[in-house]
Amino acid sequence: MRVVIAAGGTGGHVYPAIAYAKEFQQHDPGGSILFVGPGKSLEGEILGKEGLGFEPIKVEGFVGRGVFQMIRSLVLLPKSVWRAVQILRGHHTDLVIGTGGYFSPPVVVAAWLLNIPRVLLEPNAMPGLANRVLGPLADRIFLAFDSAIPFFSSSKVKVIGTPIRKAFVLESPPAPPQKVSHLLIFGGSQGARAINSAMLKAVENSARLREHVTITHQTGADDYERIKAGYEQLGVLADVRPFLFDMPRELAKADLIVCRAGASTLAELSAYGKVGILIPFPHATHNHQEMNARAMEAAGAARVLLQSDLTGQRLAEEIETCMSNIHHLQGMAGRSWALRKVHATEQMVHECLSLVGHSV
Secondary structure, three states: OEEEEEOOOOHHHHHHHHHHHHHHHHHOOOOEEEEEEOOOHHHHHHHHHHOOEEEEOOOOOOOOOOHHHHHHHHHHHHHHHHHHHHHHHHOOOOEEEEOOOOOHHHHHHHHHHOOOOEEEEEOOOOOOHHHHHHHHHOOEEEEOOHHHHHHOOHHHEEEOOOOOOHHHOOOOOOOOOOOOOEEEEEOOOOOOHHHHHHHHHHHHHOHHHHHHOEEEEEOOHHHHHHHHHHHHHHOOOEEEEOOOOOHHHHHHHOOEEEEOOOHHHHHHHHHOOOOEEEOOOOOOHHHHHHHHHHHHHHOOOEEEOOHHHOOHHHHHHHHHHHHHOHHHHHHHHHHHHHOOOOOHHHHHHHHHHHHOOOOO
């Protein structure tokens, strides 16, 4: 069986797809997985480390762009679809999976034209425009949140959770935090300048943070030098890196996480029973990150701090509140663990194999 996955742009799109690819390879060792995406350097580096094939496709986003850019995106679309048709034919594709984002439509439409079975993965509480448009063309649609069900045909939908890699699957819950002594800070695969700056200010404003916690901070490539120098000027020994490739290891070490609220991030937090101070990306399409974060908050598994309220002082107060209320933090960690759906990847693979008539 030969599978093409439309995924790229950010780690949030790539990593759930990698989880699926690895699970598929276990079930069908003789099969082939090919990723198709916009060809950004980070996704190529991630996929290269995982030993997975990749084909770039020229496509541009549509939502939130200026009029000229929207017209350019529409003009480019037929060429992108034709390129996707060539890739699917060349790969002798049996199944196409779209993970949302602006790079999915050309590949899924090409699969529809070629009558290749099509699956969509929608990990957000509010579905993105691409998946909503592609819904009628899909044979199966896998969701992470019940709130996304009304946007699709109920006969196609299954709520399974967000696929996560095997490295995130623990057999038993980790020991609850006894104190907050190590923080993990990250703003998604490309970093978040607002979070980076606020964290430096939080450390500057709080002697308690400087004296009682250690920090691992993923900055993104563009902000790495500035943030590294900032910690050095404060005399704080922090592990600052542009990108964290071994996120399971980093999550396991952390007592508290400050991060964005992408769907894959939240699935990984729950898989480890970790508590996050969630700062949703305010410009996410349809504000889906805030909706994701509010779902975690409503379950008592996270704290939400909007970027419009984000200052160094406020972030320091949020972290210190968690440090001062360890029993409450332990309860939140337990509720985070209760939200985990670690069998989503396996369920998705079984469904896909059944869809194309392969034995499971």
